[in-house]
Amino acid sequence: MKFSYNWLQTYFKSRLPNPDALAELFASHICEVEGIESRGGDHIIDLKILPDKAHYLLCHRGLAQEIKTLTNLEMNNMAHRALPEKGGALPNILNENTHLCRRYMAREMDGLKVGESPRWLRERLEVIGQKGINLVVDAANYVMFDIGQPLHVFDADKIQGSLTIRLAKPQEEIVLLTGQ
Amino acid sequence: MNKVKGHLHIITQAIRQACLIFDKIGFSVVQGPELETEFYNFDALNIPSDHPARDMQDTFWIDSNQGNSRTLLRTHTSSVQVRFMESIKDSPRAFKIIIPGKVYRNEATDATHEAQFYQLEGLYVNKAVSMAELKGVLAYFFTEFLGSDTEMRFRPSYFPFVEPGVEVDVKWKNHWLEVFGAGLVHPKVMEASGFNSTQWKGFAFGGGIERLILLRYGIDDVRHLYSGDLRLINQF
Numbered sequence: 001m002k003f004s005y006n007w008l009q010t011y012f013k014s015r016l017p018n019p020d021a022l023a024e025l026f027a028s029h030i031c032e033v034e035g036i037e038s039r040g041g042d043h044i045i046d047l048k049i050l051p052d053k054a055h056y057l058l059c060h061r062g063l064a065q066e067i068k069t070l071t072n073l074e075m076n077n078m079a080h081r082a083l084p085e086k087g088g089a090l091p092n093i094l095n096e097n098t099h100l101c102r103r104y105m106a107r108e109m110d111g112l113k114v115g116e117s118p119r120w121l122r123e124r125l126e127v128i129g130q131k132g133i134n135l136v137v138d139a140a141n142y143v144m145f146d147i148g149q150p151l152h153v154f155d156a157d158k159i160q161g162s163l164t165i166r167l168a169k170p171q172e173e174i175v176l177l178t179g180q
Numbered sequence: 181m182n183k184v185k186g187h188l189h190i191i192t193q194a195i196r197q198a199c200l201i202f203d204k205i206g207f208s209v210v211q212g213p214e215l216e217t218e219f220y221n222f223d224a225l226n227i228p229s230d231h232p233a234r235d236m237q238d239t240f241w242i243d244s245n246q247g248n249s250r251t252l253l254r255t256h257t258s259s260v261q262v263r264f265m266e267s268i269k270d271s272p273r274a275f276k277i278i279i280p281g282k283v284y285r286n287e288a289t290d291a292t293h294e295a296q297f298y299q300l301e302g303l304y305v306n307k308a309v310s311m312a313e314l315k316g317v318l319a320y321f322f323t324e325f326l327g328s329d330t331e332m333r334f335r336p337s338y339f340p341f342v343e344p345g346v347e348v349d350v351k352w353k354n355h356w357l358e359v360f361g362a363g364l365v366h367p368k369v370m371e372a373s374g375f376n377s378t379q380w381k382g383f384a385f386g387g388g389i390e391r392l393i394l395l396r397y398g399i400d401d402v403r404h405l406y407s408g409d410l411r412l413i414n415q416f
Contacts, residue, residue: 027335032347051232052338052345 001058002128005043007146011064013074019043025070030057042127059148086110091156096166104165108156112136190416191298191405194393195280198300201324205317207276207302212260214282215242217249220259224372225341233340238286253284257301257386258341261365262373265305269374274306280389291401298389305365305375305382311344314362314383322350322359326396337361341369342384352395359395360387 005019016022023033023045032048049057056062061078068075091106114136116122122132125141132138140151154163168174188196199209212220218229227233240253260279268275279301289295304317315334322330331351339345342363349356362385367377390402397416399405404412 030336032335032337050338051236051340054232 001047001049003045003047003060003063004124004127005045006041007060007124007128008064008067011061011075011078012067013076016067016073017071019045022067025067029070030066039127044127044129056148059145061147083109092162094162094164096164100167101165106163187416189413190393190397191389193416194389194396195298195300198321198325198389199278199280201321202276202278202302205276205320207278207304210260210264210277210279211281212254212257212263212279214254214284215251216254216259217246217251219249220262221252221254221256224262224369225258226366226368226372227340231340240284240286253296254281255285256283257281257299258384260301261303261341261384262369264303265370265373265375272375272380276302276304278302279386289403291403292391292394294390294402294406297402299386300389301384301386303365303382303384305380307379307381309364309381309383311346311364311383314364314385317383318348318360318362318385325392326350334362339363341366343367348385348387350395357391357395359391360385362386 034046117138242251334346337347345363348360365382370377
């Protein structure tokens with residue numbers, strides 16, 4: 001996975017070691033470094049994340065925590081802003097397989113305009129090799145690459161009944177986002 | 181009358197040399213089948229069918245079964261670790277074995293990758309086994325095989341059948357090159373092989389023989405070793 005050096009730096013109060021020194025730390029303590037390249041004022045470090053570390057290291061926050069352990073540098077307080085809440089009905093979720101899906105969280109948001117993302121967000125994604133699509137998709141991808149939680153965004157108007165989590169039925173057909 | 185005498189292929193020579201080097205420190209040679217079952221190649225090595233670790237290798241599956249098991253061309257010689265231990269599980273004992281053999285990977289070929297190649301696997305099992313012993317054995321091997329000034333290092337890595345897992349690099353012309361994977365045998369592999377993992381520990385290592393040959397003899401492309409070109413074959 002490609003990591004942005006500048007993005008990693010935002011997690012720390014003090015200056016990180018330079019990209020080559022950081023890559024050397026990763027190679028000797030975490031996993032293989034597949035390459036480093038400089039790209040538009042940033043450095044991209046490509047790490048070979050194997051199945052044993054995938055559950056926490058496929059995101060910048062995970063790698064930042066490893067850096068903290070290795071360097072003891074002081075981290076920034078990454079507190080997130082709470083959004084104004086408006087009471088109302090909760091999303092209707094039906095989990096039919098709590099064995100395979102232990103936890104499902106959902107939140108409804110109003111007042112979003114699905115347009116182009118702000119430039120800072122598009123650049124964050126593009127520098128690690130992802131394409132900007134629109135605000136909603138980009139925000140979800142950003143969260144995944146930042147804290148490691150994959151998300152999906154649904155259009156609430158298009159949901160009929162409850163959002164159901166279940167296994168596919170034999171011979172079941174679905175239509176993908178690509179139209180296939 | 182044809183007076184040209186045949187000789188052993190460089191890969192055969194390298195395998196024999198490696199076996200002699202390990203023989204001097206008490207390792208015996210064990211071999212196993214190239215047509216393998218899913219159990220020995222994957223499941224017993226802690227690579228279950230729904231685990232992402234299955235994606236770490238590309239497999240040539242064979243369209244027939246052995247009993248209820250799917251068969252494949254083995255992707256590594258590690259399957260023989262399980263076979264050997266299973267064969268002595270009723271009277272378990274400490275042992276040291278090396279396992280040379282041909283393996284198959286469904287990968288695109290290039291200057292350093294072939295779809296069929298040779299691996300050398302090693303396994304040492306005893307009541308207590310350490311990473312230091314692993315490092316010492318590998319350092320001894322590389323010194324004998326590549327030369328007395330060969331530097332070696334471990335880097336953290338992951339294979340489902342060892343814990344901890346490392347990659348082994350040797351220094352060649354001022355570059356570190358990955359040659360082997362290694363680690364302490366995962367308890368699940370011990371158990372799957374019929375050994376009690378609380379009583380028996382082990383270390384294992386393995387890697388491609390061709391890469392070592394390329395390093396030692398300065399050959400730049402692994403495909404030369406398989407082309408049948410006499411200009412290369414007759415140099416050895």
